[in-house]
Amino acid sequence: MLQIDAWKRWTIWLTVVVGLALALPNLFYTRVEQHNDAVKAIEAGADTSENRAAEALWPSYLPSGLVNLGLDLRGGAHLLAEVRVEEVYKSRMEALWPEVLRVLRAERDTVGTIRWNSAATDQGELRVRLVSNSDAMPRAIELVNALRQPVVSLTGAGTHDIEVSGEGDELVVRLSEAEKQATDDRTMQQSLEIIRRRIDEVGTREPTIQRQGFNRILIQVPGIGSAAELKDIIGTTAQLTFQPVVGRTDNANEVAGAGNEVLPSAEDAGVYYILEQSAVVTGEELTNAQPSFDQNGRPAVSFTFNPGGARKFGDYTAANIGSPFAIVLDNEVISAPVIQSHIGGGSGIITGNFSVEESTNLAVLLRAGALPAGMDFLEERTIGPELGQDSIEAGKLATGVAFVAVLGFMLASYGLFGVFANIALILNVALMFGLLSMIGATLTLPGIAGIVLTVGMAVDANVLIFERIREELRTAKGPARAIELGYEKALSAIVDANITTFITAMILYVMGSGPVRGFAVTLGFGIITSVFTAIFVTRLLIVTWFERRRPKTIEV
Template identity: 70%
Template sequence: MIQMSTWQRIVVVLTVLVGLTLAMPNGFYTTVERHNDAVAAMEGGAPATPELTADAAGWPGALPSSLVNLGLDLRGGAHLLAEVQVEDVYESRMDGYWLQVRDALRDARDTVGTIRRQPSAGDELKVKISNPAGMAEAVRLVRAIATPVVNLTGSFDNDIEVEGAGDILTVRLSEAEQLATNDRTMQQSLEIIRRRVDEVGTREPTIQRQGERRILIQVPGIGSATELKEIIGTTAKLTFHPVIGRTQNPNERTTGRQLLVPSIDPQEQGTFYILEQTPVVTGEDLADAQPAFDQNGFPAVTFRFNPSGGRAFGLFTAENVGAPFAIVLDNEVISAPVIREPILGGSGQISGNFTVPESTNLAVLLRAGALPAEMTFLEERTIGPELGQDSIDAGKIATVVAFIAVLIFMFLSYGTFGLFANVALIINIGLIFGLLSLIGATLTLPGIAGIVLTVGMAVDANVLVFERIREELKTSKGPARAIELGYEKALSAILDANITTFIVAVILFVMGSGPVRGFSITLGLGIMTSVFTALYVTRLMIVIWFERRRPKTIEV
C-alpha cells in the first residue's frame, strides 16, 4: 500500500512552506530592497528622516527580507580590470633598508670609512664607501642584516642580495623576496579595494585576483566606471609633515631630506610648501575618519589616530605651538594649519574646500587605508541598468517559454499525474529562489540559464517514476502497488543521474570563476530541489489524491 508517515508529511509540508516564504520577498523586490537599505542606514547612525522611515515600514519586519542579489549583467554597474605596479613597492623597501645599512656600517667606519647613498634604480640601493679596502667587511656586515624568506619548496633564501665592486656597495631584493613582496602587495591591494567598495554600500561586488598582478573589479549598482575609479583609483596616502617654508618657485632647490609639494587650496594657487621628508604621522596611524562640517559650515573630514599615532601627534604639536604643519594627501598639500595649542586627544579635522561628496569619499579612502602601489586601469566598462533590464526580460521570456512548454508536455503525456509534476515544478522554482535568498547568492545571466536548464531537468525524475509505474501496471499489479514499485525502482536511476550532474556542478564551481560559478550555483541548487520535489512532493500529492479517490484503476 502506498503511504507516507505523518512525520514525513509534516517535514515535506514545512520544507515547502519555509522555502516559499524565503522566496516571497523576491516577488516585491523594489519594496524589500528599499526596506533593507533604510534599515541598514538607520542602524548605521543615519537620522530617521520621513523617507527612510516610510521605506523601512514598507515591508513587515516579521517577514524574511533576504533577496537574491542581481549580478552586474542584470543590475548594471561598473567593470574595471586594473594592473598593480608592484615595482613601486621596491623603492620604499630600499628606503627602509637604507636605514639598516647605514646603522650596520656606522660602527665600522674605521674599516669602511664614510658612507654616502648614491642615485640608483628603484629596486636597488647603492652606497659609496670612502675606503674600498674595507669592501669585504662592508659586504659581510650588510649581509648580516638579511632575513630568511621561505619559498614554496620549503627552502630558505635571504631577502636581499649584497655585492661590492670598487667603492660601490649594491643591495637589491632577492628573487624570492620579490615574489613574496609581489604577493603581499596584491593581497593588500585586494583587501583595501574590498574595504573601500564595501564602505560605499554596494551589493555583492566581485573583486578577485587575475594572474600575477591584475585585479578584476565588478560592482553592480554603481553609476559608472569613472565613479568606481574615484573610489578605488587613488592611493589616498595621507601624511603630516613639519613645514619649513613656502615658495612660488616650482624649481626651488631643496636638500636631500626635504620635499617640495604643491598646494591645492584655490586661495594658494601656485604656492609650493617646503616640507621635511620624514612625516610626523601617516595615514597608517589613523583609527577612523568621518565626513563632517567645520566651524564655518563647510564640508570637512574628522579623523582619529590610534594610540601610538595619537602620542606622536600630541608630542609634535606640544613642541611646535605656533608653527604650521602640512596635511599631505597623495603628494599635494590640502591644508596647512598653524598649531595654536597642543592636540593631545589624538583627533583633528581636515578642511580644504571640499564638496559633501568629496569629503565623504575622502573619509572612505582614509578609513580603508592607502593602496601599497599605483594601479593602471587596463579595461573599464559601464553597464547601464537598461542593458541589465534587457537581460532580465530576455531571461524571463526564456524561462516562461521553457516553463510553459514543459507544463504542456507533462500534462499531455501523463494526465493527472502530469498535473502533480507541474505543481511540483512550480514549487521547485520557488525553492530555488528561496535557497538563493538564504545563502545570499548572486544571480547572473548564466545563473538564469541554469534555472532554465533546471526547469527541463526537474521533470526528468518524474518521467522516470511515471514510466516505471506504467511498466508495473502492465504486469496486472494493483494501482497502489504499481505506484509504490514505480518510486522504489526508479530511485536508483534518479540518484545516479542527479549525483553525476551535481558532481559536474561542484567541479564547475571549484574550477570556474565569475559567470561559470553563477551557472553552477543555480544548477547545483536546482538538482537538490528537483530531487526533493520529485521524490517527496509529488509522492505526497499522489498519496493524498489516492487516499481520497481510492481508484480501482489508474492511467498514467
C-alpha cells in the same frame, strides 16, 4: 506498502513552506529593497521620517532577503585593473637604505667610503659601492645580513626577506624570491582591501571585487553611473589616524566631552572608545607597515613614520608610557595597544595575541591609507540600466517559454501524474529562489541561463520514475506496489545523474569566475531543489492522492 510517516510529511511540507517564505520578498522586489536600505540607514543613525516610512513598506516579521541583481541585470560599471606590484620593490629598497647606511657607517674604518647607486632600486635592488681594500666586502655582507628578517608567510617559513652578495666592489642587496611572493600577495591583498572599503562607503549593492590571476583585480559595481565615476571612488584616500584614548564604553551615545569623540571598535561589537579628536599622527605620515615577529617569536606588526611623524610620535610615546592609543581607520578603532616604552626613530611594533594571518591583516589595514602601487585599467565598461532591464525581460521570456513547454509536455505525456510533476516543478523554482535569497546570492544573466536549464532538467527525475512505474504496471502488479517499486528502482539512476551534474557545477564554481560562477550557483541549487521535489514532493502528492481515491488501476 505505499505510505509515508507523519513526521516525514510534516518535514517535507515545512521545508516547502520555509522555502516559499524565503522566496516571497522577490515578488515585491522594489518595496523590500527600499525597506532593507531604510533599516541599514536607521541602524547607521539616520533615523528620519522618510526612512521610517520606507521601513514600514515590508513587515519586519517576514523574511527580507533578496536575490541581488548582478551588473548585467541592474547596470553599472566594470573595470579590470592591473596592479604594478614591482613598484613596491623599489619603495622597500628605498626604505632599507637608511638602515644599511647606518650599520655600514658604524664601521666606516673597515668598509671604507660608501657610495649609493640609487638607480638600482628601480629593479628592486640596492647597490652600494665600497671604495676601500678587498677585505671590506665580507665584513659589509656580514653587517647587512644582520638586518635580515624572517619572511612572514605560510609558504616562506624558514627564509629571510633579503639576500646580500658582493659583485666586484659593489654590495648588492636584493629581495628574496620568498619575500617577493609574500610582498606581491600583501600588495594585492592591500589593494583589494582599499578598493572594497572605498566602494562600500558609497553604499553600492553587492559589488564584485576579486583577484584575477597574478596581479589583476576585477571590479564590478551594480548601480553606479559610469566607469569614470568608479575610478574616482577607487582613488579616494582612506583616513588613518593615531589618537589618544580617553576611555572605553559600551554606550554609543556616551557624552564624550569637549574635544573628544566616540568611535566604535572594529574588532569588538558593542565596544566604543572615547578619543581625543586631535590626532597625534595621521596615515599621511606612515611610510610602511609590515607583519613581523616580536622578541618572543610571536606574530606582530612593525610600522615606520616619516621624519615629521617620527618626531611627533616619539614625543607622545615618551610622555604617555602605560597609556593606550588608538589606531583609527575610517572612523573605526582597529586596534588600541598600550604604549610599553618610548618609541623613537620613527618605527615601532604592535604586539598582541595575533596569528600570522591576523598580523598580516592588521598590517594591511594600517597601510590602507593609499593604494600600495599604481594601477593600469586594462578594461572599462559601463552598462546602462536600460540594457539591464532588457536582459531581465529576455530572461523572463526565456524562463516563461521553458516553463510552458515543459508543463505542457508533462501534462500531455503523463496526465494526472504530469500535473503532480508540474506542481513540483513550480515549487522547485520557488525553493531555488528561496535558497538564493537566503545566502544573498547575486543573479546574473548566465545565472538566469542556469535557471532555464534547471527547469528543463527538473522533470528528468520524474520522467525516470513515471517510466519505471509504467514498466511495473505491465508486470500485472497492483498500482500501490507499482508506484513504490517505481520510486525505489529509479532512485539510483536519479542520484547518479544529479551527483555527476552537481560535481560539474562545483568545478565550474571553483575554477571559474564572474559569470561562470553565477551559472554554477544557480545550476547547483537547482539540482538540490529538483532532486528534493522529485523524490519527496511528487511522491507525497501521489501518496496523498492514492490514499484518498484508492484507485484499482492507474494510468501513467
